[in-house]
Amino acid sequence: MTARxxxxxxxxxxxxxxxxxxxxxxxxxxxxxxxxxxxVNDGSLTSAGxxxxxxxxxxxxxxxxxxxxxDRALFLDPGNLQTLCxxxxxxxxxxxxxxxxxxAVSYTHLTLPTILL
Numbered sequence: 626m627t628a629r630x631x632x633x634x635x636x637x638x639x640x641x642x643x644x645x646x647x648x649x650x651x652x653x654x655x656x657x658x659x660x661x662x663x664x665v666n667d668g669s670l671t672s673a674g675x676x677x678x679x680x681x682x683x684x685x686x687x688x689x690x691x692x693x694x695x696d697r698a699l700f701l702d703p704g705n706l707q708t709l710c711x712x713x714x715x716x717x718x719x720x721x722x723x724x725x726x727x728x729a730v731s732y733t734h735l736t737l738p739t740i741l742l
Contacts, residue, residue, distance in 0.1 A: 645703060645706075649687050649703065649706045653707070656710040658672065658711065667682050668684045672713045682712075686710070686714040700737065
């Protein structure tokens, strides 16, 4: 069993699916990383601002700023959320988390608590 499987059940919680996730998307309906680059992306664009050709990637991700790693309180903390397009979440942020930096986008302002900066 991988670590992801150890906590993936949290995404099935009613508090996540019916409350926290939809409420967050209502408050922040655009990709935060795209906005920092001057791109208004409601999930219909790539992170480069081009039309997303793959219909299965036309959505927004509610991402955890600080990886929760199964910590339920951190998972359900509304202050630990940001909206990202699939490109920024699946490529740029994952690269950042693996390396500690990303050549494509700086996520330092998005992922580290202010006290650590």
